[in-house]
Amino acid sequence: MKEREDGLPPFVNSWRQLYALIIASLILLIGLFYWFTVTFQ
């Protein structure tokens, strides 16, 4: 079995997945902030 890299968190299997998660969270936040702007303006 391949050894996990040092520092890699348990919820991802590779650094690539972690980077994809960061970018996805940015897109999600922009979406949420857009909703926030439109809802309360």
Place this chain on the structure above:
Amino acid sequence: MNWLDWIVLFLTLILIVGYGIYQSRKDRTISSYLLADRSLPWYHITLSVMATQASAVTFLSAPGQAYTDGMRFVQFYFGLPLAMVVLCVTFIPKFHTFNLVTAYEFLEKRFDLRTRGFTSFLFLLQRGLSTGLSIYAPALILSSILGWDILYTNLLSGFGVLIYTVTGGARALSYTHLLQMGIVTLGMFLAGYMVVKMLPPEISFGDALHVAGKMGKTNAIDFTFDLSNRYNVWSGIIGGFFLQLSYFGTDQSQVGRYLTGSSIGQSRLGLAMNGLLKIPMQFLILLVGALVFAFYQFETPPLHFDKVPVGKIQESALAGEYEALEQKHLALQEQKRADVLRLNAALDNQQQSEIDALRSTLSQSEKELQQLRKEASDLLTRATGTTANDVNYIFLRFITDYLPAGLVGLLIAVILLACMGSVASAYQSLASTTIVDFYKRIFAKDKSEVHYVKASRWATILWGLFCMVVAQYASKFGSMIEAVNVLGSLFYGVILGIFLAAFYFRRIGARAVFWGAVLGEIFVVISYVKELTAFLWLNLIGCVLVILFAWIIEKIWPERTGQAGAGE
């Protein structure tokens, strides 16, 4: 502030400083003093980079910014997660592989000593000036609370941090950053909770957001592409990406934090978590500002939030004029309050036409109020002879006027701790760059470890004094958080261009990148002085110009084979 606030404030500060000094007792070599022997886990790195970036300015200016300009400032951070990914992929492995103490050492390995020296100099200039602004922020608080001259509070803040930094090393900074971020987070959550709790009983959290939103304060997103608009999604993602990449990738105050990681993986994870947490944190800080705005729709705010110039004008010949403005402000505020209550009722009853009409009325009232505040600032400037800008006082005034005893002390401690975190990192990075990139490299090559640690401590003291002098002149700027970022944008793009040329353009040599950087910096300064574009774009412009100029110079004035890319 009453006795309970002073006790909370001093106990918190003593806890942090004492803990920092305790943790620094083992540092006897330059590696342990500047890099904690490269032994720290990822969560130290996450909290340390966050504590370094989140200065007192963040907690003073950002809520004030939301109060006056709305929450659109959050878009400034949209480039940060993308920058974290690039740093994890490119910068961290390179820096770890070469076993560097400062980022600029890499430039000598890739180019030459001249490029390393030039980049280090740009960093020292920019960081020295912006650290002065970071000292000024908490000095402002003490000045306002104690009624002291800003000179004495600047010296007090600057020296306090200086003593702590000279004694502590990188390990001490990192451990104190953990505690600082814990206390800061607790304090800001309590402040947010208290604002909502102090709203009138009939106004819920959602109602408060509607009130702030109808007057343009919940404007977190703007998709309009406009080069002259400081904060929109595009300037945040593109300009912000280059600014954050440059800040985290080439500013020693941040590089020094993640080089303390025990491995490449630990440093990577530390920065990746920063990429996930930073934007929500900044959003919440701005949200507190928007809520303070909503709170002041039901309580009459001061016309100008800084007590000191108001006290002065009341004793001057302009007192009558200022009082007339205050009367107008009071009348307008009364009218607004009635309209806000009607708006709330219309929202409860879902009367859309009434909501639209009141939004328009309130928007007009808000414009008139801003105009009145501007007239007051102009009058105060005339009366005192110094620029009266109260953006940085808004949150502070709210804290001291409305929050209960004990919490005021805790929040003042939060602001001072944030200052200590970022200024301590900055002092240490200024000292490490001075010693490693100039003193040890050029002037005193073969001295003992103890000598270099001692030299680093002296460099810290000298930089501390320089920053305190800068702090004395910081009141000339407007919003400090913007001033810090404007200053960064003047230099970061060029520094980033040099590093990107080093990483990705193997054909560009030392001579080309040096002159490309000099030309790029000249162009960036001209662009700023001539106001050719909003400041965030200067990061992109500076970076692209360095690479472009360097590439052209390399083409028309090539270095001899074997020189370009030397050291790779």
